[in-house]
Amino acid sequence: MTTLTKTEGDKAPSGSGAFLSVRDLRVRFSTEDGIVKAVDGLSFDVERGKTLGIVGESGSGKSVTNLTVLGLHNPKSTTVEGEIVLDGQDLITASEKELERLRGNKVAMIFQDPLTALSPYYTVGRQIAEPFMKHTGASKKEARARAIEMLTKVGIPQPESRVDDYPHQFSGGMRQRAMIAMALVCDPDLLIADEPTTALDVTVQAQILDLLKDLQQEFGTAIIFITHDLGVISDMADDLLVMYSGRAVERGSVREVLREPKHPYTWGLLSSMPRLGGDTSQALNPIPGSPPSLLNPPSGCPFHPRCAFTDQVSGNRCSTERPQLGEGRAAACHLTAEQKQTIFIDTIQPRLR
Numbered sequence: 001m002t003t004l005t006k007t008e009g010d011k012a013p014s015g016s017g018a019f020l021s022v023r024d025l026r027v028r029f030s031t032e033d034g035i036v037k038a039v040d041g042l043s044f045d046v047e048r049g050k051t052l053g054i055v056g057e058s059g060s061g062k063s064v065t066n067l068t069v070l071g072l073h074n075p076k077s078t079t080v081e082g083e084i085v086l087d088g089q090d091l092i093t094a095s096e097k098e099l100e101r102l103r104g105n106k107v108a109m110i111f112q113d114p115l116t117a118l119s120p121y122y123t124v125g126r127q128i129a130e131p132f133m134k135h136t137g138a139s140k141k142e143a144r145a146r147a148i149e150m151l152t153k154v155g156i157p158q159p160e161s162r163v164d165d166y167p168h169q170f171s172g173g174m175r176q177r178a179m180i181a182m183a184l185v186c187d188p189d190l191l192i193a194d195e196p197t198t199a200l201d202v203t204v205q206a207q208i209l210d211l212l213k214d215l216q217q218e219f220g221t222a223i224i225f226i227t228h229d230l231g232v233i234s235d236m237a238d239d240l241l242v243m244y245s246g247r248a249v250e251r252g253s254v255r256e257v258l259r260e261p262k263h264p265y266t267w268g269l270l271s272s273m274p275r276l277g278g279d280t281s282q283a284l285n286p287i288p289g290s291p292p293s294l295l296n297p298p299s300g301c302p303f304h305p306r307c308a309f310t311d312q313v314s315g316n317r318c319s320t321e322r323p324q325l326g327e328g329r330a331a332a333c334h335l336t337a338e339q340k341q342t343i344f345i346d347t348i349q350p351r352l353r
């Protein structure tokens with residue numbers, strides 16, 4: 001296995017004073033088959049009150065990144081390097097006790113499947129009240145009142161009686177709302193939402209997204225929103241990070257990245273997405289091939305086995321030289337700025353109409 005040096009990671013995003021700052025993060029798992037490089041030199045910032053969208057296919061490292069931020073990786077089989085600084089505190093060197101204090105209090109997570117986060121054995125109200133008692137020292141009575149208040153906030157009807165229901169007595173959409181109530185009960189400064197609406201129908205999905213936006217406005221929460229759905233991200237995020245093979249391949253404001261994407265992988269994601277109101281006779285263009293093995297990632301640019309534009313880069317740089325992600329608005333690709341613009345206007349944009 002190649003040993004990577006620090007200089008091979010992404011450059012830091014421009015700007016400072018972020019609430020969460022991740023620098024050159026590397027996460028590796030030991031498996032029977034070898035070392036999996038799940039995250040390979042990732043840097044990003046999230047500011048207070050803003051939403052960072054992270055998109056990419058399964059296995060791109062987006063969920064592992066966020067579980068690592070929460071300290072939820074298995075320390076026995078996982079190696080974590082780099083820097084994760086939350087509100088001035090380095091989380092990589094933090095003790096389990098400190099991480100425990102941060103989780104639920106300063107940082108909370110909403111999972112795709114509420115049944116994995118909610119216990120079937122306790123009432124919804126108890127599960128919302130417990131982290132509140134633990135982190136604020138509130139009494140049982142105060143915590144119950146807070147649970148009712150949170151259920152009201154997330155739009156559960158008759159919260160005074162539903163607070164005593166068990167999760168199985170809630171519909172799927174209501175369970176998702178209850179999980180959001182649980183995540184937000186201590187007014188976390190950072191909320192990590194991992195595909196929070198994937199399992200829901202479009203109407204409930206829209207309600208949940210509106211709810212998250214309202215709650216963000218009310219609490220000033222920073223949000224990391226992980227999804228493979230670029231349509232959802234355009235509505236939710238301020239900034240966007242596109243991940244591939246454990247690295248960021250494109251970064252910018254959501255508007256910049258979606259209006260004028262610069263990386264062939266982002267072009268592929270956009271071209272393979274059905275468009276509301278688009279030309280229905282136009283075929284979708286799925287990205288050929290499948291995501292690379294993280295056990296043995298391709299040399300050079302990890303996207304090169306699937307990329308249609310390698311012949312436009314001189315020599316065999318795509319397969320031998322790893323492109324770096326520059327600062328600020330950037331794409332990790334050897335194509336020149338002029339080539340990217342020409343390909344986008346001539347080839348990609350017509351597909352997106």
Ligand code: SF4
Pocket residue numbers: 263264265301302303304305307308309310313318323332333334335
């Ligand atoms: Fe494609 Fe080469 Fe750019 Fe990678 S560096 S995205 S292989 S053109």
